[in-house]
Amino acid sequence: MPLAKSDPVLIVGAGTFGLSTAHKLASLGHTDITVLEKDNRVPSRFSGGFDLNKIIRSEYIDPFYTDVALKAIRHWQTNPLYQPHFxxxxxxxxxxxxxxxxxxxxxxxxxxxxxxxxxxxxxxxxxxxxxxxxxxxxxxxxxxxxxxxxxxxxxxYAQSSNAMQAVYGACVQLGVKFALGEAGEVDELLYETAPGGMKCVGALTKDGKGHQARTTIVAAGGFVANVVPAIASQIxxxxxxxxxxxxxxxxxxxxxxxxxxxxxxxxxxxxxxxxxxxxxxxxxxxxxxxxxxxxxxxxxxxxxxxxxxxxxxxxxxxxxxxxxxxxxxxxxxxxxxxxxxxTSNSDFIIDFVPGTTDNSLAVLSGDSGHGFKMMPIVGDFAVDLLAKGAQELPRWRWRxxxxxxxxxxxxxxxxxxxxxxxxxxxxxx
Ligand SMILES: Cc1cc2nc3c(=O)[nH]c(=O)nc-3n(C[C@H](O)[C@H](O)[C@H](O)COP(=O)(O)OP(=O)(O)OC[C@H]3O[C@@H](n4cnc5c(N)ncnc54)[C@H](O)[C@@H]3O)c2cc1C
Structure with a gap:
């Protein structure tokens, strides 16, 4: 069943990819988004994007990423949310x-x-x-x-913490909820047995609270294997x-x-x-x-x-x-x-987790040190995955x-x- 606008969505990680995804979903009218973040503030000091600046360039040896980065640069140049920080x-x-x-x-x-x-x-x-x-x-x-x-x-370059701060502010304005610190650090994901596998039904945070969700998106950067251990061999x-x-x-x-x-x-x-x-x-x-x-x-x-x-x-x-x-x-x-x-070849991993059912658990990871520039459009990749129900691009599949x-x-x-x-x-x- 496709994700309805009122379905609860959990995003684990208020870093570069998580903030972008929360903002995109909220902009599209999703009304029940909660972002869980282990730092007690956003921008998170654990995020790879948390510092003064990040290079925004579009040259890649691989023309696929050149095209993607060119799209991102257009946003850095013209999107009112990002442009002031470029x-x-x-x-x-x-x-x-x-x-x-x-x-x-x-x-x-x-x-x-x-x-x-x-x-x-x-x-x-x-x-x-x-x-x-x-x-x-x-x-x-x-x-x-x-x-x-x-x-x-x-x-x-982008003034990266400033850009994250701006996207965080825009998310709050659009009604995205944030849980931070102990209340936001995910200890484990919650699963139920379902026909054909396990269904992810949310996450348990360090303060002992369970957060229920129809879809959980893990955008935990380098920490991803702590939350989705099955990804450890790829990241x-x-x-x-x-x-x-x-x-x-x-x-x-x-x-x-x-x-x-x-x-x-x-x-x-x-x-x-x-x-x-x-x-x-x-x-x-x-x-x-x-x-x-x-x-x-x-x-x-x-x-x-x-x-x-x-x-x-x-x-x-x-x-x-x-x-x-x-x-x-x-x-x-x-x-x-x-x-x-x-990842072994610097490709992102943007996919549902195999063995989980009903498109209940996705990962948005594998940034490989070149993901900040994509912040304005990473949320689109996540939304695309949720809408299509499968990763159509082989290079971004779980592998x-x-x-x-x-x-x-x-x-x-x-x-x-x-x-x-x-x-x-x-x-x-
Ligand atoms: C030194 C350096 C230089 C870089 N330079 C560039 C550059 O010039 N250009 C460029 O495009 N990219 C650059 N990058 C890469 C860029 O920072 C990353 O690609 C990007 O931040 C990845 O985003 P992410 O959302 O996947 O991870 P992150 O931004 O790291 O976010 C992950 C978030 O998940 C949170 N989290 C983790 N575990 C949990 C948990 N259990 N519960 C709740 N929250 C959790 C973390 O606290 C963090 O906020 C650089 C990175 C480094 C390290």
Missing amino acids: RQVGFLNVVTGEAPAVVQNALHKYNQSVAANPAFNGYLVPCPDADAIHKVAPQFTGALPGWTGYLNRLAG SAVCWGVSHIQLTPSESEKLRGFPVTTVRDIGFFFEPDPATHKLKVCYMGGGYTNQKNGLSVPYSTLAESEYVPEEDVRQTRRLLKQVLPHIADRPLVDTHLCWVAD EPEVEEGRPKHIAWRATVTVDLSSTPRAKL
Whole structure:
């Protein structure tokens, strides 16, 4: 039976995907939506989207995602809910002179994919060397040794927490209910035996309360396997370190306006945030896992994620020395680990859970570290699934993972392999 507008819907997770879905359903007239969130505030500090900013770019080596991301960018440019939080400063995609061949090759493929797509006509600026990069980013005072790549002006960044705050506010206005903290953290899903399998009938939260629902949508990011254990073989929670440099207002003003820059063999950084004057920078290795019994799950408390590994500090300083040497040795502040849900091939998983009946349980997961830009349209994907009753796109179906040496297959577009946090020294800052 299709979902009626008055049927109770539960969404587990008020992160990027959960908020987008709640907003879409409420906008379509669904009247009984409850979002359960383990943090005691929204935007949730556990969400991969919770920080100053996220890159909004549409180049993908895979043209399928380029098309999807282009749709999302149109929303960031024009949708009144999202547009105030988008800064179209461009996306500088480069490698250093020390980049390994595999990373140079990835840059080449990105370059080819945008050059071949008419949507980017007039937006691309080749940047074959440091001189060309200094022209498009005069704020960069470093030597940019061997840097080469291109600038795509049909891109930029979103002030991500601000965008989440706005969508949360819009949800509340539309009557979406939120339960937070102990009252929102799902301990387990509730099932009833039904002909042909188990029917999910809602969720039990940490405060002992049962929440009944006709359909439950789990959008718990890297934590998804805690709620839907059967997905654990397809998803690995992976994190990256996030660091900031606190600038003065005048230093921040001088640097304002440079494009979001990804140096594919080291990391990425953003123009200073206009409100806090913090410059965010992330080392972009293969990411880190927290392995427990062969599965990777995020740390369960915020405090455990409030550090970055030593390697991040080393690479962050290496990057800044090349581009903004005057701030390269400044203290790194607000360091933390940011968790996502990786699949073996970076495809999302947007599907009903096999073995559950009556379209009672869906997952919206597998963001693989590239989901924030999709926030304006992820809710459409969930609504589509509910309306059609099955995932028509094979790539977003629940599937068996590709396994390599007993672990989920390494994701090819990342520069280095994933390392477990237990074997990585913590930075002492
Ligand atoms: C360092 C870093 C940089 C990134 N940069 C970019 C970028 O530049 N561009 C881009 O597009 N994407 C980027 N991403 C990825 C982006 O943040 C994620 O793809 C996106 O946040 C995924 O959304 P989600 O809703 O699946 O998960 P999340 O946003 O993580 O939300 C999951 C939510 O579920 C809640 N939850 C978990 N368990 C429970 C439970 N048991 N009960 C109730 N609630 C629960 C959590 O508290 C959280 O709020 C980046 C991620 C990281 C880590």
